[in-house]
Amino acid sequence: MTSRRKFLKTASAGVVGAATLGAPxxxxxxxxxxxxxxxxxxxxxxxxxxxxxxIESFNKIAGSExxxxxxxxxxxxxxxxxxxxxxxxxxxxxxxxxxSMASPTEVTVFGGxxxxxxxxxxxVPVLFNQYGLNEIxxxxxxxxxxxxxxxxxxxxxxxxxxxxxxxLADLKGKRVFTFPTAGRFLAQFGVVPVTLPWEDIExxxxxxxxxxxxxxxxxxxxxxxxxxxxxxxxxxxxxxAWAGSFFANMxxxxxxxxxxxxxxxxxxxxxHYYRQWWYWGGEASLRVNGTKMKLTSxxxxxxxxxxxxxxxxxxxxxxxxxxxRKVVNIFKQYNADxxxxxxPYRYG
Numbered sequence: 327m328t329s330r331r332k333f334l335k336t337a338s339a340g341v342v343g344a345a346t347l348g349a350p351x352x353x354x355x356x357x358x359x360x361x362x363x364x365x366x367x368x369x370x371x372x373x374x375x376x377x378x379x380x381i382e383s384f385n386k387i388a389g390s391e392x393x394x395x396x397x398x399x400x401x402x403x404x405x406x407x408x409x410x411x412x413x414x415x416x417x418x419x420x421x422x423x424x425x426s427m428a429s430p431t432e433v434t435v436f437g438g439x440x441x442x443x444x445x446x447x448x449x450v451p452v453l454f455n456q457y458g459l460n461e462i463x464x465x466x467x468x469x470x471x472x473x474x475x476x477x478x479x480x481x482x483x484x485x486x487x488x489x490x491x492x493x494l495a496d497l498k499g500k501r502v503f504t505f506p507t508a509g510r511f512l513a514q515f516g517v518v519p520v521t522l523p524w525e526d527i528e529x530x531x532x533x534x535x536x537x538x539x540x541x542x543x544x545x546x547x548x549x550x551x552x553x554x555x556x557x558x559x560x561x562x563x564x565x566x567a568w569a570g571s572f573f574a575n576m577x578x579x580x581x582x583x584x585x586x587x588x589x590x591x592x593x594x595x596x597x598h599y600y601r602q603w604w605y606w607g608g609e610a611s612l613r614v615n616g617t618k619m620k621l622t623s624x625x626x627x628x629x630x631x632x633x634x635x636x637x638x639x640x641x642x643x644x645x646x647x648x649x650x651r652k653v654v655n656i657f658k659q660y661n662a663d664x665x666x667x668x669x670p671y672r673y674g
Contacts, residue, residue: 545604
């Protein structure tokens with residue numbers, strides 16, 4: 327026992343001594359971890375795909391340099407207040423479309439689902455990276471103290487409803503949860519746009535407060551539970567892909583060292599890539615193999631009137647400001663180019 331006590335005493339002294347000697351070096355090397363709070367437009371089930379894997383990857387690589395705490399739809403602030411909260415620095419970053427978070431910019435109306443601006447998900451990154459939308463978005467958000475980080479595509483916009491939609495007449499009077507601009511466009515066909523917190527939608531359909539949703543494609547309908555409370559899925563869509571972005575408080579972003587800015591960019595690119603194949607494959611697979619909703623369609627000649635109305639809607643928006651005119655002209659040029667390019671870019 328005497329020998330054991332002597333060993334423990336000696337060992338303890340050694341440990342304390344080592345800790346004491348090592349402390350200054352550890353202290354000299356330590357840096358406080360940069361911490362961000364990010365809120366997404368997506369609820370927990372959808373966030374598992376559209377954002378959570380990317381943030382987990384970022385945190386794993388950044389380690390003690392930086393950590394991003396992710397919050398889901400309406401968790402810190404209502405989605406409609408996301409922009410203001412980010413602008414003030416209450417939160418550091420946001421994943422959303424411009425429309426849903428009520429950005430006070432000239433490009434807000436084009437976020438989310440701008441009617442028939444895209445046919446396929448790849449249209450969105452091409453428009454931003456090759457047709458000049460990135461530069462326009464960057465300029466508009468810089469004016470209001472927010473950094474537009476990166477835009478990407480999500481799923482197409484379809485109706486999921488309790489009652490079947492087989493003609494435009496069937497849309498009249500339908501109370502539908504949708505995006506602000508999409509609702510503004512669809513109102514001319516009798517649709518009644520309804521705004522509710524994202525987490526309340528499923529119950530609202532069950533109670534009859536809503537007749538359906540025009541918020542997503544079929545992949546999200548299954549993922550978030552809407553396919554469990556709606557019976558029909560309309561194959562006609564009003565846009566080929568949701569356009570959403572990552573944004574950050576300008577001061578928070580400017581304080582990041584260059585290596586973390588680059589890591590953030592790579593993380594966002596990976597997030598965009600994941601959604602490209604997850605949605606593209608999911609939309610087709612669930613139409614073919616899904617069992618929860620019956621597919622319906624409005625005849626092409628009748629749906630052509632909706633497409634024609636979109637052209638008039640574009641002009642209405644373009645007349646509101648020079649910046650909006652510039653964006654609409656880009657959409658026109660892009661779609662004209664795709665049409666001339668022919669298959670596989672455009673059919674017919």
